[in-house]
Amino acid sequence: MADERILRITMPKWGLSMKTGKIIEWFVEEGSTISTGDDLADIDTDKIAGTLESTVDGLLRRIVAPADSELPIGATLAVVAPAEVPDSEIDAVVAEALAEVESGALEAEAEPEPQSVEVAGRTISYLTLGAETEAEPVVLVHGYGGDKNSWLFVQQPLAEHRPVHALDLPGHGASSKDVGDGSLSLLADTVVGFLDGVGIERAHLVGHSLGGAVVAAAAKAAPEKVASLTLLAPAGFGGRPNAGYLRGFAAATSRRELKPLLGDLFADPGLVTRQLVDDLLRYKRLDGVPEALRTLLGTLLTEAGEQAIDTPGLLAGVEAPVTVVWGREDKILPLPEGKVEQVDAGHMLHMEAANDILRLIPL
Amino acid sequence: MARSITYREAINEALEQEMERDPRVIVMGEDNAGGEGSPGEMDAWGGVLGVTKGLYGKFPGRVMDTPISESAFIGAAIGAATGGLRPVAELMFIDFMGVCFDQIFNQAAKFRYMFGGKAVTPVVIRTMWGAGLRAAAQHSQSLLPVFTHIPGLKVAAPSNAYDAKGLMISAIRDDDPVIFAEHKLLYDTAAEVPQESYTIPFGEANIVREGSDVTIVAIGRMVGMAAQAADELAGSGIQAEIIDPRTTSPLDTDTILESVENTGRLVVVDESNPRCSLACDIGAMVAQEAFGSLRAPIRMVTGPHTPVPFSDALEDLFIPDAAKIAGAVKKAVDYGG
Numbered sequence: 009m010a011d012e013r014i015l016r017i018t019m020p021k022w023g024l025s026m027k028t029g030k031i032i033e034w035f036v037e038e039g040s041t042i043s044t045g046d047d048l049a050d051i052d053t054d055k056i057a058g059t060l061e062s063t064v065d066g067l068l069r070r071i072v073a074p075a076d077s078e079l080p081i082g083a084t085l086a087v088v089a090p091a092e093v094p095d096s097e098i099d100a101v102v103a104e105a106l107a108e109v110e111s112g113a114l115e116a117e118a119e120p121e122p123q124s125v126e127v128a129g130r131t132i133s134y135l136t137l138g139a140e141t142e143a144e145p146v147v148l149v150h151g152y153g154g155d156k157n158s159w160l161f162v163q164q165p166l167a168e169h170r171p172v173h174a175l176d177l178p179g180h181g182a183s184s185k186d187v188g189d190g191s192l193s194l195l196a197d198t199v200v201g202f203l204d205g206v207g208i209e210r211a212h213l214v215g216h217s218l219g220g221a222v223v224a225a226a227a228k229a230a231p232e233k234v235a236s237l238t239l240l241a242p243a244g245f246g247g248r249p250n251a252g253y254l255r256g257f258a259a260a261t262s263r264r265e266l267k268p269l270l271g272d273l274f275a276d277p278g279l280v281t282r283q284l285v286d287d288l289l290r291y292k293r294l295d296g297v298p299e300a301l302r303t304l305l306g307t308l309l310t311e312a313g314e315q316a317i318d319t320p321g322l323l324a325g326v327e328a329p330v331t332v333v334w335g336r337e338d339k340i341l342p343l344p345e346g347k348v349e350q351v352d353a354g355h356m357l358h359m360e361a362a363n364d365i366l367r368l369i370p371l
Numbered sequence: 372m373a374r375s376i377t378y379r380e381a382i383n384e385a386l387e388q389e390m391e392r393d394p395r396v397i398v399m400g401e402d403n404a405g406g407e408g409s410p411g412e413m414d415a416w417g418g419v420l421g422v423t424k425g426l427y428g429k430f431p432g433r434v435m436d437t438p439i440s441e442s443a444f445i446g447a448a449i450g451a452a453t454g455g456l457r458p459v460a461e462l463m464f465i466d467f468m469g470v471c472f473d474q475i476f477n478q479a480a481k482f483r484y485m486f487g488g489k490a491v492t493p494v495v496i497r498t499m500w501g502a503g504l505r506a507a508a509q510h511s512q513s514l515l516p517v518f519t520h521i522p523g524l525k526v527a528a529p530s531n532a533y534d535a536k537g538l539m540i541s542a543i544r545d546d547d548p549v550i551f552a553e554h555k556l557l558y559d560t561a562a563e564v565p566q567e568s569y570t571i572p573f574g575e576a577n578i579v580r581e582g583s584d585v586t587i588v589a590i591g592r593m594v595g596m597a598a599q600a601a602d603e604l605a606g607s608g609i610q611a612e613i614i615d616p617r618t619t620s621p622l623d624t625d626t627i628l629e630s631v632e633n634t635g636r637l638v639v640v641d642e643s644n645p646r647c648s649l650a651c652d653i654g655a656m657v658a659q660e661a662f663g664s665l666r667a668p669i670r671m672v673t674g675p676h677t678p679v680p681f682s683d684a685l686e687d688l689f690i691p692d693a694a695k696i697a698g699a700v701k702k703a704v705d706y707g708g
Contacts, residue, residue: 025373185567262575264626282581293537293569 014101015064015088017048019073021081023160024122024135026053027115030078031085040068042088045363049085055283058161061363063168064088069098072105080114122156122182127201133182134175134202138167144210144235146371148174149199151217151243152304153257153288155181158216161362166369173211175202177222179304185296190303192317196225203233214369216240216358217341218308224322234328238369241334241355243308244317247342251313254340258301263289275337275354333357333368374566379558381532382422382497385539386459388568390430393457396543398423399435399448400461400497407436419463420499420558445471445496449479449548452494457543465500465514465552479548480523491546495539500528501554501592501642502679502690511679511686513643515590516652518550519619525573526620528552530594532562534617537571544570554591574621578630582610585700586630588653589615589640593672597640599693600700609704619649627653628661635666636703640691645673667706670699 019029032050036042046062066088073085084105087098108114122135135156138145146166148159156174166172176183177195188194199222203211212235215223220242227234243249253272260266267285271277291297310316323330334343335353343350349368353360376384390396404427405416417424427434437444441462448460462468468475475496482490502511518526525547529535535553542549579594580601589597594615601611612630616622631637637657639650650671657669672691680686 261572263578264629282578290533290565290569293571294565295568295570 011089011093011097013089013093014097015066016084016101016105017060017062017064017086017088019079019081019083019085020051020060021164022053022058023055023157024119025055025157026081026160028078028080029053031073031075032057033075034071036068038068038071042066042068045367055287056160056279056281056359058362060085063165067091069093070102072102079109082114082117083109124182125202125205127198127205130178130184130186130198132175132178132184132198132202132205134173134206135163136171136173137163138169138171141170143170143371144212145171145173145208146212146214146369147199147203147208147223148172149177149213149215149219149223150174150180151215151219152254152308153180153291153301154216154219155291157181158356159358162358162365165362165366166371170371173202173206173208175199177219179297179300181291185294185300187300187303190300190307192221192225192307193229195222195307196229199223199226200230200233203230209233210235212236212238212369212371214238214240215242217355218243218304221317221319221322224319224326227326227328228322231326231328234326236328236370237323237326237330239319239330239332240357240365241338241341242319242332243341244315244319244322245332245341245344246315246320247344248313249309249315249342250340251309254305254309258298258305261292261298266292272339273354273356275335275352275360279356279360329370331368331370333365335360373563375561376532376564377559377561378529378532378535378553379420379422381536381562381564382539382553383425384564385536385543385568386423386426387429389540389543390426390433392568393543395455395457396459397433397435397451397456398426398430398459398461399437399444401437401439401463403427403461404434404436418461420555422497422553422558423461441467442470442474446474446478448494448496449474449492452479452492452548453482453490457493457495459495459497459543461497463499464506464510465498466509466512468498468514468517475518475524475548475550476521480521483547484523492548493543493546495542495549495551497551497553499555500552501556502674502686503556503592505681505683505686507681508678513591513641513674515550515552515619516643516648519622519649519652520647523547524620525549525618526552527573527618528554528591529617530554530557530589530591530615532560533564534571534577534615536564537569538573538617540568541570541573545573552591556592560595571617573618574623575617576623576626577615577617578626579613579615580611582612582634584610584634585612585636585638585703586627586634587611587613587638587640587696587700588627589613589696590619590649591642593640593642593691593696596691596693597696600696603693603697604700609700611700622653622656624656624660627657631657631661632664635664636700636706637665637669638672638696638699638703639669640672640696642674642690644676645671646676648673667703670703672696672699
């Protein structure tokens with residue numbers, strides 16, 4: 009029987025396609041006392057690099073995976089235990105962890121597969137992580153041109169205590185590319201229809217950018233289904249949007265057109281990796297996507313390049329708790345005046361400041 | 372999760388999805404079904420290497436076996452295209468094109484121009500190219516430069532399964548004649564390919580790998596060879612950028628030039644014979660447009676100016692490989708130093 013005082017820090021899973029991660033650098037040493045939220049290490053994947061934060065408090069007894077080592081998801085990276093746990097027990101845990109990696113058992117574990125549900129004649133693709141519990145589930149709704157994979161740093165940690173569903177809006181990801189009239193109400197009805205389709209009575213809705221406006225509209229349409237709303241840099245909050253980015257994104261067909269635009273998404277443009285550009289190009293080449301993006305552009309922007317959505321208007325009368333979060337360096341939708349939570353990030357705050365976002369979702 | 376299929380399957384899927392979408396799309400060529408018009412098994416072959424297999428049963432009357440007369444059935448395909456169909460004709464080996472040059476060069480390639488834009492010729496001519504199949508001098512050539520030379524033709528040469536599907540769908544939807552060159556040694560290579568239909572625009576190069584020391588432009592199967600070379604070079608601290616033009620006509624000159632402006636060095640890898648090759652063409656373009664950025668002479672890695680040998684050992688020497696590419700890169704990087 010394992011000693012319950014011994015805790016393992018393991019390789020996180022950031023996104024569907026991540027199979028292994030490589031430790032770039034540890035920020036803590038053996039013998040450090042670590043607390044929840046401390047930066048532990050930078051980890052690189054084939055898609056993106058990120059910072060692993062601690063989800064435990066205690067004494068870091070052993071670093072199992074040195075810098076430069078590449079390990080599968082779930083592999084033990086470090087061991088945390090109180091000082092009174094003898095070294096021999098720590099050694100045993102480390103040996104067991106190394107044997108687990110050696111055996112290949114981690115790679116062989118079944119990966120969660122996206123599922124799909126029909127909503128109003130459209131196929132809606134979604135990925136569910138986390139087991140059914142007493143707690144109300146979370147539903148994540150991405151922004152314009154995004155998909156369920158944009159929650160890569162957020163979905164797995166949220167799923168430790170409840171099911172978390174990330175869906176692809178119509179016109180996005182693996183969902184049907186037909187967006188009908190592309191209206192906000194059609195998108196909101198799709199989210200409500202999704203909840204019905206997978207049998208969710210009530211959920212915490214988290215939406216980013218266009219998805220923020222969509223979940224606000226969903227809460228207005230079906231308030232009984234919404235436990236809370238978390239809006240990350242939501243569309244329709246006033247201020248002049250970066251119409252050049254939005255129109256450019258809709259129109260771009262080549263890497264040379266797309267790549268310079270994407271830097272505006274992040275506070276740190278270095279996060280625009282080759283892989284990100286390639287993934288977006290692959291998406292934009294799919295039949296129906298250019299038309300869908302053009303149609304949805306009209307939902308986001310007026311002809312004059314102003315916000316076409318009034319999200320505060322949608323929120324009027326919504327009784328569920330609403331949290332609005334913004335990246336201070338958002339270059340797509342401007343940080344609004346008034347009281348919103350702020351984090352150090354650009355527009356893709358759920359990628360750049362995932363750990364702050366996790367703390368701000370009212371669960 | 373992402374699905375991996377082969378180059379062969381990717382082309383087959385593109386044909387199937389386009390035939391499904393557009394009833395004007397037809398497929399024709401030697402044994403494209405196999406057995407049509409004779410007793411016994413239907414769809415026995417699906418073309419010489421099985422690319423069209425399975426389409427015969429799904430699209431009755433729209434997959435045709437043709438006689439072994441390239442001049443006749445390529446002419447027929449071009450005529451059908453001018454008449455409103457969108458034929459995809461398979462001309463087994465690019466080496467056999469010689470007998471239908473008039474149909475391709477003088478007819479298909481000229482109609483749009485000579486009829487003032489009023490006539491279109493949406494034909495795709497699928498053909499296999501490249502050495503390495505031990506098929507000797509008449510079945511191993513890399514004649515892309517011949518077709519790239521002719522205005523009015525478009526030429527696609529996918530290097531992987533993902534590009535093969537997207538380029539084939541673009542080729543079928545294109546109103547101009549397209550030579551679609553499939554490298555015979557790539558048919559069994561696999562990549563992640565979306566189930567959904569998608570198009571890759573012609574004239575848009577793929578940056579296969581980013582690097583700051585040298586630009587390697589490679590075509591078809593040579594893209595994989597260049598990637599191997601780049602892995603080796605990275606071990607000695609040389610970061611190579613690899614550009615796959617994907618289509619040789621139109622050619623994405625901007626991406627090549629931007630890369631050379633950044634790296635200052637160019638190595639072009641082309642399986643063709645060296646004289647009047649794509650390597651010459653791209654090298655000349657860069658010399659003319661980006662001379663000021665070059666820090667070393669442009670290097671070409673091609674086959675020698677000989678027919679492709681029948682001997683296995685000689686054929687292996689004929690084809691550019693990772694070692695030859697890495698050698699050329701090192702010469703470029705060491706130049707003047």
